Amino acid sequence: MNIKSLLLGSAAALAVVSGAQAADAVVAAEPEPVEYVRVCDAYGTGYFYIPGTETCLKIEGYIRTEVRFGRDQSANGVSDWSFWTRGNVQFTAKSDTEYGPLTGVIVLQTDADNATDNGGTYLDSAYIDIAGFRAGLFYSWWDDGLSGETDNLASYSTLHNSFRYQYESGDFYAGLSVDELEDAIHTGLGEDGNDLGIAAGLGGKAGAFSYQLIGGYDTDTEEGAIRGMATVAIGPGTLGLAAAWASGPNAYFEESEWTIAAEYAIQATDKLKITPGVQYFDNVKNGTRDGNFVSTTDFSDVDVWKAGVTVDYQIVENFYAKASVQWQDRTFTEDSDTVSGYFRLQRAF
Structure with a gap:
């Protein structure tokens, strides 16, 4: 066997081994693209698209605290002042339809008034709006x-x-x-x-x-x-x-x-x-x-x-x-x- 034949045989063997190893290799899958929150400016400021949908959502609200004074500020009528607090959150969803924007609104409130025992979370508004x-x-x-x-x-x-x-x-x-x-x-x-x-x-x-x-x-x-x-x-x-x-x-x-x-x-x-x-x-x-x-x-x-x-x-x-x-x-x-x-x-x- 001459040197040329030995080199050709070695190259062929290496090719077979490399092919077998390549067949057994684990290929990492491409990462799924991340869908970031997109701004929705079709209905004004503050709206964003709910991921995976064409519905726009806006979240807003307020925190309000008051000191009230005057007659009958307590349940038993003995206090002439009271401290009162409210938390309000409003969710507004909008999407386009053939009849115009389809709107849904939910408003939740929590009041706290220790003087009159008037408190708790309640539904302040919840309605559907479309085409007037x-x-x-x-x-x-x-x-x-x-x-x-x-x-x-x-x-x-x-x-x-x-x-x-x-x-x-x-x-x-x-x-x-x-x-x-x-x-x-x-x-x-x-x-x-x-x-x-x-x-x-x-x-x-x-x-x-x-x-x-x-x-x-x-x-x-x-x-x-x-x-x-x-x-x-x-x-x-x-x-x-x-x-x-x-x-x-x-x-x-x-x-x-x-x-x-x-x-x-x-x-x-x-x-x-x-x-x-x-x-x-x-x-x-x-x-x-x-x-x-x-x-x-x-x-x-x-x-x-x-x-x-x-x-x-x-x-x-x-x-x-x-x-x-x-x-x-x-x-x-x-x-x-x-x-x-x-x-x-x-x-x-």
């Missing part, structure tokens, strides 16, 4: 009000399970809703426990002027109410006016037979707003009192005046302070002046 239709648990148009804390322009409860349609075109809207009123403060006054309400509303903006006109009919008490509000920018602030009338106590408005309110929100600086307000009630409600709960029965022949001032200040971005002091010339049970109010700190996110 809304169904679920949400606040009605009656929850809207002037910007200060003086006005009282709706009944105790404005949160209902409802079906609503609202048409919107530019700065104008109009709608109709059917509301379940079983949880209203006046429950039990009527003969029938199947309490439904029908409400209608319209409103909008025109330059520096905004307006709203709403009405509601309570099928249980067979009474109704209407309310109008308007604001207009004048000088360094905004003038707000409102009036409401009720045929009798009902789930939409039960404070008085009619009322008128006014305020002027002064934007003193970019961060400071001062809002004095006044309200007059004609023929205020009668009722029976059980602790902090008042059951309205009818209207009286008593008139009431209320006045106050609210101060809002932005300490830094997303951190706010609010102070409110209100005077009223009559309580539920006796003719006397009362003063109440609160100091609030709120961190929004």
